[in-house]
Amino acid sequence: MHPPTTGGASTGTGKFPASGPCASPTACGFPDATTTGPRIALKPHNTGALSITKDGTVIRGWDITGSLDIYANNVTIIDSRITSTNWWGVNLRPKFSGLRVLHSTITGIPGKGPDNGGEDYGVSNMGGSSIEVGWCDISVFSNSLSMGQGNLHDNYVHGLVPFINSSGQWAHTDAVISDGAGSAPLIIRHNTLLNPVGVEKGGTASIGLYDDTGAVLSTVVDNNWLAGGSYALYGGGAGAKGIQVVNNVFSSEYHPGSGHYGAVAHWNTGGSGNVWSGNRMSDGTPVVPAAGPTGG
Numbered sequence: 001m002h003p004p005t006t007g008g009a010s011t012g013t014g015k016f017p018a019s020g021p022c023a024s025p026t027a028c029g030f031p032d033a034t035t036t037g038p039r040i041a042l043k044p045h046n047t048g049a050l051s052i053t054k055d056g057t058v059i060r061g062w063d064i065t066g067s068l069d070i071y072a073n074n075v076t077i078i079d080s081r082i083t084s085t086n087w088w089g090v091n092l093r094p095k096f097s098g099l100r101v102l103h104s105t106i107t108g109i110p111g112k113g114p115d116n117g118g119e120d121y122g123v124s125n126m127g128g129s130s131i132e133v134g135w136c137d138i139s140v141f142s143n144s145l146s147m148g149q150g151n152l153h154d155n156y157v158h159g160l161v162p163f164i165n166s167s168g169q170w171a172h173t174d175a176v177i178s179d180g181a182g183s184a185p186l187i188i189r190h191n192t193l194l195n196p197v198g199v200e201k202g203g204t205a206s207i208g209l210y211d212d213t214g215a216v217l218s219t220v221v222d223n224n225w226l227a228g229g230s231y232a233l234y235g236g237g238a239g240a241k242g243i244q245v246v247n248n249v250f251s252s253e254y255h256p257g258s259g260h261y262g263a264v265a266h267w268n269t270g271g272s273g274n275v276w277s278g279n280r281m282s283d284g285t286p287v288v289p290a291a292g293p294t295g296g
Contacts, residue, residue, distance in 0.1 A: 023282075025225045025251075028249065031192045032156055032192060033156060035135065035156070036136055036156040037104065037105040037135075037136070038079040038105060039103055041061070043063060045063060046065045046066065047065065048066045049067050050064075050066055050068055051070075051071055052071065053072050054072055055073045055075075057076070058076045060078050061079055065083050066083075067084040067087075067089055067090070069088075070091060070092045070093060070096060071093050073096050073097055074097075075100070077090060079102075079104065080104045082104065082105070083108070084107070084119060085108060086113070086119070087113070087120050089119075090106065091121065091124045091126065092131055095127065096128075097128060099125070102133075102136070103134070103136070104137075106122045106123065107137075110140060111163075115171065116165050116166045117164075118171055119141050120143055120146075120171070121144075122139075122146075123136075123146070123147075124143075124146045125146070130184040131149075132150065135155065136155045137156050138158075139158050140160065142162070142163065142172065143177045144160065147182070148179060148180060148214075149186050150187070151189075152188045152189070152191060153187070153190055155193075156191070157176070157191065157192065157194060159194075169202075172204040173202050174207070175194060175207065176193055177210070178209050178216060178219070179211075179213045180211040180212060180213050180216045181215070182217065185218040186218070187220045189222045191225070193207060195227065196227075196228055197229075205228075205230065206227055207233050209243070210237070211236060211239055216236030216239070216243065218241075220244045221243075221245045222247060223248065224248045225248075227254050228258075230265075231263065233245070233248075233250075234265055235264055237268065240267075240271050241268070241271045242274070243274045243275070244274075245277075245279060248278075248287075249279075250263040250280065250281050250287050251281075251282040252281060258287075262290075263289075265290075
């Protein structure tokens with residue numbers, strides 16, 4: 001049964017134990033297919049690549065064949081399904097804000113996307129402020145949740161599909177990806193984030209915090225189930241500050257170390273405001289990041 005709420009903070013930790021082993025996301029109260037996605041009957045809408053331009057638009061109960069490109073403020077997408085063959089499922093454009101994507105399913109059709117057959121972004125935030133994505137079931141897209149700022153909670157991200165992109169390389173895959181330089185905090189709380197793609201086909205991270213466009217700052221990674229990638233978590237690198245990684249479970253369902261090479265890389269041990277606490281493998285073993293950069 002899906003949560004009754006329609007927005008705001010995470011619904012809580014469910015069965016999440018303070019310590020010890022977790023057999024599976026479902027057994028320990030993390031999101032899965034039964035707690036995410038639409039809660040109401042849906043009506044088909046063959047929209048194609050639809051641009052939303054009216055502030056305050058609410059899309060509810062739509063079964064969309066197409067994608068949504070948001071050129072408006074305070075748009076809400078709720079209790080809907082989006083099946084896209086575009087670069088994205090939902091994309092917020094620069095200079096716009098207030099997007100909320102709640103209780104929805106966002107997926108693609110492998111081999112039908114524009115990036116040499118792939119689909120790149122489930123929900124993408126190109127805007128200048130935080131967006132909210134909650135209680136969503138997201139699959140197929142190589143970078144399922146792509147943003148430097150936002151409130152990502154209670155989502156089930158799974159089934160990422162590898163593809164060779166238009167440059168002739170395997171596309172990198174991340175359940176959540178941030179390229180840094182966000183002007184507002186990034187909160188990643190109480191999600192199931194699975195990246196089953198092998199490293200030989202581009203599998204990169206469950207959560208990838210990268211400093212490609214600027215320093216990774218003010219990020220909370222709290223109470224998530226993480227599995228897959230080269231490393232399950234990339235921690236932001238030498239310039240990362242204000243990063244809190246607490247109470248997460250690193251699952252061995254794809255690799256013994258959670259990621260192919262291990263649980264975490266590029267953690268800035270000495271960064272101002274950085275906190276690492278309560279993180280463990282699914283068998284209960286504590287996860288301790290290797291000694292990394294100490295700048296900041």
